[in-house]
Amino acid sequence: DAKTTQPNSMESNEEEPVHLPCNHSTISGTDYIHWYRQLPSQGPEYVIHGLTSNVNNRMASLAIAEDRKSSTLILHRATLRDAAVYYCTANTGNQFYFGTGTSLTVIP
């Protein structure tokens, strides 16, 4: 499993897109990139995952660099409910090791 590095905090204005970066330079070829978020006083929830190709779902988009050493979680229009700590992990198998995460503040 690769170590991940994320900025400690980011701010975004409401209704604007947010790009949350993650560095995983030691990622192996079989490691999947997962993103989870943790809303205040809740357990983490799954956001999105990918291996090589960019991915979209109803919550977000995941852009993966061609060399897979970094990825970006994209929230297309931030809302106040998106204020949370966002974690990326890069792992093979079913055990997840979480980094420090990025605390996202959404400004009304």
Added chain:
Amino acid sequence: SAVISQKPSRDICQRGTSLTIQCQVDSQVTMMFWYRQQPGQSLTLIATANQGSEATYESGFVIDKFPISRPNLTFSTLTVSNMSPEDSSIYLCSVEAVGDDSYEQYFGPGTRLTVT
């Protein structure tokens, strides 16, 4: 997805005592996981609990301090033994979900433990 509940949701305990945290999931799952989240910190994996076998502990965590039971495919318990104030944390359980191409995890709401 899976719906996971934990009991208790929070507790305040005295040092030297033990607390058992329960985790219940609404469907049968193979793997369950226990995490600790210290105040203002990220999640740290304590152990992996597979039904029918002993839990596998991560470095820095031992069975005598954090005994785990996994009696069936929908339930697990984590005991925090001989507690000290340093054990004050949120304890979370999660379950494995096998997706089309990789594993995902679903988390319970957590148990907030304060040791005085």
